[in-house]
Amino acid sequence: xxxxxxxxESIMSSPIHASSVNIIVGSHVWVEDPVLAWIDGEVTxxxxxxxxxxxxxxxxxxxxxxxxxxxxxEAPPGGVxxxxxxxxxxxxxxxxxxxxxxxxxxxxxYTGNILIAVNPFQRLPHLxxxxxxxxxxxxxxxxxxxxxxxxxxxxxxxxxxxGKSNSILVSGESGAGKTExxxxxxxxxxxxxxxxxxxxxTVEQQVLESNPVLExxxxxxxxxxxxxxxxxxxxxxxxxxxxxxxxxFHYLNQSxxxxxxxxxxxxxxxxxxxxxDIVGISEEEQEAIFRVVAAVLHLGNIEFAKGKEIDSSVxxxxxxRFHLNVTAxxxxxxxxSLEDALIKRVMVTPEEVITRxxxxxxxxxxxxxxxxxxxxxxxxxIVEKINNSIxxxxxxxxxxxxxxxxxxxxxxxxSFEQFCINFTNEKLQQHFNQHVFxxxxxxxxxxxxxxxxxxxxxxxxxxxxxxxxxxxIIALLDEACMFPKSTxxxxxxxxxxxxxxxxxxxxxxxxxxNFTISHYAGEVTYMADLFLDKNxxxxxxxxxxxxxxSKCNFVAGxxxxxxxxxxxxxxxxxxxxxxxxxxxxxxxxxxKFWGSVGEKxxxxxxxxxxxxxxx
Numbered sequence: 264x265x266x267x268x269x270x271x272e273s274i275m276s277s278p279i280h281a282s283s284v285n286i287i288v289g290s291h292v293w294v295e296d297p298v299l300a301w302i303d304g305e306v307t308x309x310x311x312x313x314x315x316x317x318x319x320x321x322x323x324x325x326x327x328x329x330x331x332x333x334x335x336x337e338a339p340p341g342g343v344x345x346x347x348x349x350x351x352x353x354x355x356x357x358x359x360x361x362x363x364x365x366x367x368x369x370x371x372x373y374t375g376n377i378l379i380a381v382n383p384f385q386r387l388p389h390l391x392x393x394x395x396x397x398x399x400x401x402x403x404x405x406x407x408x409x410x411x412x413x414x415x416x417x418x419x420x421x422x423x424x425x426g427k428s429n430s431i432l433v434s435g436e437s438g439a440g441k442t443e444x445x446x447x448x449x450x451x452x453x454x455x456x457x458x459x460x461x462x463x464x465t466v467e468q469q470v471l472e473s474n475p476v477l478e479x480x481x482x483x484x485x486x487x488x489x490x491x492x493x494x495x496x497x498x499x500x501x502x503x504x505x506x507x508x509x510x511x512f513h514y515l516n517q518s519x520x521x522x523x524x525x526x527x528x529x530x531x532x533x534x535x536x537x538x539x540d541i542v543g544i545s546e547e548e549q550e551a552i553f554r555v556v557a558a559v560l561h562l563g564n565i566e567f568a569k570g571k572e573i574d575s576s577v578x579x580x581x582x583x584r585f586h587l588n589v590t591a592x593x594x595x596x597x598x599x600s601l602e603d604a605l606i607k608r609v610m611v612t613p614e615e616v617i618t619r620x621x622x623x624x625x626x627x628x629x630x631x632x633x634x635x636x637x638x639x640x641x642x643x644x645i646v647e648k649i650n651n652s653i654x655x656x657x658x659x660x661x662x663x664x665x666x667x668x669x670x671x672x673x674x675x676x677x678s679f680e681q682f683c684i685n686f687t688n689e690k691l692q693q694h695f696n697q698h699v700f701x702x703x704x705x706x707x708x709x710x711x712x713x714x715x716x717x718x719x720x721x722x723x724x725x726x727x728x729x730x731x732x733x734x735x736i737i738a739l740l741d742e743a744c745m746f747p748k749s750t751x752x753x754x755x756x757x758x759x760x761x762x763x764x765x766x767x768x769x770x771x772x773x774x775x776x777n778f779t780i781s782h783y784a785g786e787v788t789y790m791a792d793l794f795l796d797k798n799x800x801x802x803x804x805x806x807x808x809x810x811x812x813s814k815c816n817f818v819a820g821x822x823x824x825x826x827x828x829x830x831x832x833x834x835x836x837x838x839x840x841x842x843x844x845x846x847x848x849x850x851x852x853x854x855k856f857w858g859s860v861g862e863k864x865x866x867x868x869x870x871x872x873x874x875x876x877x878x
Contacts, residue, residue, distance in 0.1 A: 291334040292316060293355035294326045301355035303334050332356070344409055345373040371409035378414055382440035391447055396454050411444055415451040418663050428661040434691055436670040445667040446474055452663060466653060472538040473649045479535050480642055505561075505589050514563035514634070543652030544645075551817035555641050558593035561586045562634045567606065567626040575620035576606050594637075595815035604805040605629050628796070633806050640821040673787045679797040682736075682789055683842045685782055686729050690846050692722055692783050722783040728767050729780075730843055737839040740798050744837065751776050755791045800836045 286292060288306050294316050296302040304318035314331045316324045335350040342363035343349060349356050352374075364372055365381050370390075372379045389395070390410075399412040401420070407413065418429040433445045453470045539549050564586040566579040578584050591598035606626045610617045621629055668691065669684040729736050739757055743749040755776040762768035769779035771788060779788040802822075810822040 286314060286328065286331060286333060291336050293332045293334055293353075293359075294318065294324050295330060301332075301358060303355075306331075341367060342369070342372075344369070345375070345405075346379075347373075347375045369408075371411065373405070373409045376404070378409055378411065380411065380440065380444060382438070391450070393454075396451055399451075400455065411447050412451050415448050416455075419452060419455050422661045422663055426661050428663070430664045430666070432666050432668060432691075434668040434670065434688070436672075439670055441667050441670060442474075442478075445665060446471070448665050449474075452665070468541050469543070469649075469653045472541040473653065475535055475538045476542055476544075476645065476649065480645055505557075512560045512564060514560055542649050544648055548648075548817065551815065552641065552645070554593045554815070555637060555818065555821075558590050559634045559638050561590040561593065562630060562637075565590070565605070565630055567623040567630075569623055570620060572620065574622045576623040576626040578602060594810065594813055594818055596809055596813050596818075600809055600812075604803075604809045605633065608803075608805065629803065632803060636802050636806055637810070637821070644821060671782070671784045673785060677787055677789045678792075679789075679794050679839075681787065682794075683839065685780075685784075685787060686843070687846050689722055689725050689729065689783060690850060693726060694850055696721065720783055725767050725780065725782060728762065728765055734761060737837075737843060740794055740839055741837045744795055744798050749795060751792045751795055754795060758791070798838050800838045800841070 286306060286309070288309060290306045291303060292306055292314070293301045293303050294314075296318075302318045302320060302322075304316040304322075304324065306314055307317050307323070308315035309328075312328050313325050314328050316326065316331070318324055332353045332355050333351050335356060338349060338356075338360070340363070342360045344364075346352060346357060346360055349360060357374075361372060361379065361381055364370075365383075368383075368387075370381045370383050370387075372381075391412075395410075396412060399407060399410060399416050402413070402416065404413055404417050414431070418431060421427045422429060431448060433441050433448070449470050453466060456466055536549070544552070564583065566583045567576040568579040569575070570577045578587060587602060588598050591601045594601070606621050606629070608619055608621065610619065669687055671688045672681045672684050674681065727735065730738075732738050736758065739761065740754065743754040743757065752775060755778065758768070758778055759770050763770075767781045769781065769786070771777045771779060776791045777788055778791060779786050807822055807825060810818055811824055813819045813822075
């Protein structure tokens, strides 16, 4: 199997430096600039390790010689479409070439068999129409201008002509354009495949229409992104579910972001319904899906107050009672049973069966866990339905897999989600280093090729900090989750003690629960407050029993009866460990196809998406 490795990743996240070049007085060089990142100039003086540079904007700068890079004065004014043609392949040279091409609306650039894509932040339909697809169909790699279609075409030709399976990995910083690039890859591959699907639908239609469905149910509308607006539409189109405006629902009222200029929610809703039809979700199933979503929204508006007994709770008021009854009606379960499932827990001991009531805070946690469980099962059902609808030929001996992976994230507030995403990117970075830098350079040495050593950052120590067993952050988190008395404060204190001398771990001075990790792409501070809650993944027995008994076949189908041995208790399952396992499984799968020891290393096609601010 051939690994076609499409990595949409900030190229600057892995600093690479060419070996030192003779820099003398009069040399044209690049030096760091606090505003422009890099600026060119001429060397006027060299004193020891210090280089004096007169920059093109009239400044005189003194920099260490290790941070001064030679400028390619013979580079063409319009840049080059393949950066291996540059005399110097270093950070400022790469950025200058990308910037030059970007100004000419050339968003794609090769580096050998690597494709770099710079997000244009605008629609460029002419670049991706049918005429363009036909141009790249069967064209030799490098024959035409750099393009994502060229990557897809090579992958497809290798599968058809050589029987090689391929895996295309799409990665990059948040907002770099990963999802749009994935759509283009899928569209091109579906265009080439072009076989008929079920009920007159083509596979191309089904593959492409799976995107709006998965985006609608899998992505939230936020102030940063508008990937999802279907919930707001349901609120407008279906009063049938006793729904009001988006502002009136707790689960929708988190960011005060309800509408976006230029986005027609009605059109988005109709596009979603059409997409659901094409991917094989029947009208009856669509109706059931919307009932479940409506139930989750009402569930989030149920509030609790202190009960008469110590550490007990009751439904807060008539408004909450209304939402409880509507939730039960939509899920077709008994309202009193739903109330009990939210505020009561049954503990079975060898001697007796004990029923205890949760306090208001515990009941809120139960409510949110219940909502999360329902929606998670719903989304899993949608994914499985789409996969079954599109289908895969069981007799196929080769495949092309496309994975749109998370980008590195660093926000003002970073929680468990960002921790998992950035861990994935650390693993990907190590994978990239191992197979692109280390193995390639070993091959050069083996074949005695004259080359300049490329330095790269080895991030194994960050991975050890996060995933090492025992004693890594994930292991310590799992340990804390299994002890009932653990809190986010005790978890954070354990981290501070364990990693006090770890250079990749930093304890912020003004916080008792935050911690900072020095990632390969920079420092990120995480808030440990919700780590324990978000790492726990189990279905409460009372919740499971309630929905298994639902009179709605669709809802009951989401919660099939559990085996007898697992139905007696709520067993802890770690999201962090499962996430780590999934990442390892994918990378292990990928590694099998990079060539065995002793064989000539065959690097395959890659795409790197650079997201940066141009001056």
